[in-house]
Amino acid sequence: MRELDQSVIREFERIVGANHALQEPDLTASYTTDWTGRFEGQSPVVLRPADTAQVAELVKVAAAAEISIVPQGGNTGLVGGSVPLNQEIIISTLRLNQCEPIDVLAQQVTVGAGVTLAALQSHASQRELDMGVDLAARDSCTVGGMIATNAGGINVVRYGAMRDQILGVEAVLSDGSIISHLEGLEKDNTGYSLPGLLAGSEGTLGIITKARLRLHPRLEERCSAMIAFNNVDDAVAATAQLRRTLPSLHAVEVIFAEAMHLVSQHIGSSIPVGHDAHAWVIVEVAASIDPTEELAKAIDGLGSLPVEVAVGMDTGTRANLWQYREKITEAISTQGTPHKLDVTIGASRLAEFVNRVPQVISEVDRSATALMFGHLGDGNVHVNILGPAGAEPDEGVDEAVLLYVAKLGGSISAEHGIGSAKREFLHLNRSSSELAAFRAIKKALDPNGILNPNVLLPPESP
Ligand SMILES: Cc1cc2nc3c(=O)[nH]c(=O)nc-3n(C[C@H](O)[C@H](O)[C@H](O)COP(=O)(O)OP(=O)(O)OC[C@H]3O[C@@H](n4cnc5c(N)ncnc54)[C@H](O)[C@@H]3O)c2cc1C
Structure with missing residues (x-):
């Protein structure tokens, strides 16, 4: 990678405005350290473009100057992929935060890559729709980051992961060209699936600037239960049974003993059920008509597998059970x-x-x-x-x-x-032929290797 000289910085400033080309270390610090604090780097400049055209211009300048780029959304990623470990510049998508009107007929929406999950959920809820992926980092993680990591979260059991929600993307490639396919047709077999390719690409193939997303009917009737088990085998067997018997199953989460004791200490509240258990499963059902009976029947059907059960029917008691799961990451960080x-x-x-x-x-x-x-x-x-x-x-x-x-x-x-x-x-998971195919894709879309060069693919031996 070439050193960044002042003329390039001035080019960047011309494109995004000096206010959005951050260089002072106290302004760039929150962009250069990851959420866990384990991965920390440095960047000569953090660029905050306002639209796709600005992203494309920035990439063209960076490509001409042979400067590497780390695309960044909410910086909540947990594998050190969102921070510059080798003096790369950062292109932050946080200003690409526009939500277009919901297409109610298609149950879809087009949003900017920098829209946070919470903002998207709130936007969809105005038309009684919901996003199929939900996770605890919802207030900060962005649609672009979720696509780039193929985020999963708590509702995969019902709706699949992020890849399953995407109908189209707009993205800037490594030469500054823009690809855009946002029509949102459910059936569209016109060649390779670029959204599918970008999902899970971790910023190595392009910078996602917009996405067309599938939405789901908002299911207002909900009930949650925390079920304690004496051992992991019982928790796994019960989960399989719940998946078979509960059509309204929305989430099945688990907390094992050490994590449960830590999070209960962290929130200052005792474990709701089965203090001496080894595994606690949180189950949520959601439907348009009250699914409480269905959940009660399914839990009864578990026979003697559970040690103890707590049920949350209203928003307050449900939130009380869920906080044990949602606050674990924060508890561990302390x-x-x-x-x-x-x-x-x-x-x-x-x-x-x-x-x-x-x-x-x-x-x-x-x-x-x-x-x-x-x-x-x-x-x-x-x-x-x-x-x-x-x-x-x-x-x-x-x-x-x-x-x-x-x-x-x-x-x-x-x-x-x-x-x-x-x-x-x-x-450990990918054969040498698969790794060769990955490298061929990377080479085709990013021949000079300027997009997130430190992630995903292992360095090639000289
Ligand atoms: C408390 C907590 C709970 C979490 N729970 C879950 C969970 O349940 N499930 C789950 O899957 N993850 C979870 N995560 C991890 C994280 O939230 C997700 O990986 C999320 O998708 C990252 O989004 P982001 O916008 O913060 O992306 P970043 O952290 O900014 O970036 C992540 C990766 O995506 C790339 N990227 C970001 N934006 C773009 C873009 N526009 N175009 C191209 N590449 C881009 C980056 O280069 C990087 O490689 C959790 C994190 C926290 C802190």
Whole structure:
């Protein structure tokens, strides 16, 4: 990468205005450190374009000057993919925050990449519609970031991940050209699916500037339950049964013991049910007519699997149960800087994984602690590993856990992406032919490698 000289900065300022070309370290600091605090870089300039045309102009200037770019949305990513680790410039999408009117007939909307999930949810709710993906970072994470990471969240069990919500995208490619396909046709087999390609591309193939998204009917009638289990096998068996018997199933989340004790301490409230249990599953049902009876019947059908159950029927009691799940990431951050390993394991090996992984970790670092929780409905476990007294754990724990995941046939990244944190482990899930195909795609769309060069693909050996 070439050094950035003042004439290039002046070009950037001409495009976005000097107020939106941030250079002072105290102004750029929140853009150069990630949400976890584990990944920190430096950037000569953070650019905040107002529209797609400005993004395209910025990219043209950067490409001509051979300057690398990190596209950034809400900077809530958890794998070190959104921060400049090698002096890249940042193009922040936060000003691409326009929501177009909802297309009620099609149940779709076109929004800017910088629209936050919470703003999108609020916009959709005005027409009694909802977004299919929801996650705890909703106030800050953006549509562009969610597409680039193929975000999952709590409703994948019902609506799928972000890739399933996208009908079209507009994006700026590495030469500054704009691709745009926002008609939102449900059936449109006219060649390669560029939205599908950009979903999960982590800013390496293009900068998403707009998206056409599918919306779903807003389901106002909701009921939640927290179900405590004595062991992980029972929680997994119960989840499979709930998926079979509950048509209104909206979310199935899990918190394992160490994480539950920490979050209950963090929010200053005792564990609602089964104090000595090993796994707590939070189930939410949602429908247009009250699904409480359906949930009660399904829980009855679990027989003796649960130890204890708490049900939340009104907004207040539901929120009380959900806070144990939603505040875990924040609770863990108060303890230090964890290594976050977000993995999926098939249902048949899930209990084995959760039971054994603390030992896998302690074989590498005896002082490390594992805190686990996740989206049980889709086999997604977040393994958060903390070292002693807030220190980071031994680097070797990541490799040990990810090797174990691969051995069980799981995925080393369920929903957060590969980022810079896991790129050296991508080969555990992807064959050399797949990696060669990835590199060919990258080369075709970004021949000079200026888009997010430190993420996803492992460095090529010289
Ligand atoms: C409390 C908390 C809870 C979370 N829960 C979940 C969860 O349940 N499920 C889940 O999947 N994730 C979760 N996350 C992770 C994170 O919120 C998601 O990965 C989210 O999609 C990132 O969006 P962002 O706008 O913050 O992207 P950033 O963090 O800004 O960027 C993430 C990646 O996307 C790229 N990118 C961003 N915008 C663009 C763009 N416009 N064009 C091209 N590339 C772009 C970046 O270069 C980077 O590689 C959570 C995070 C936190 C802090």
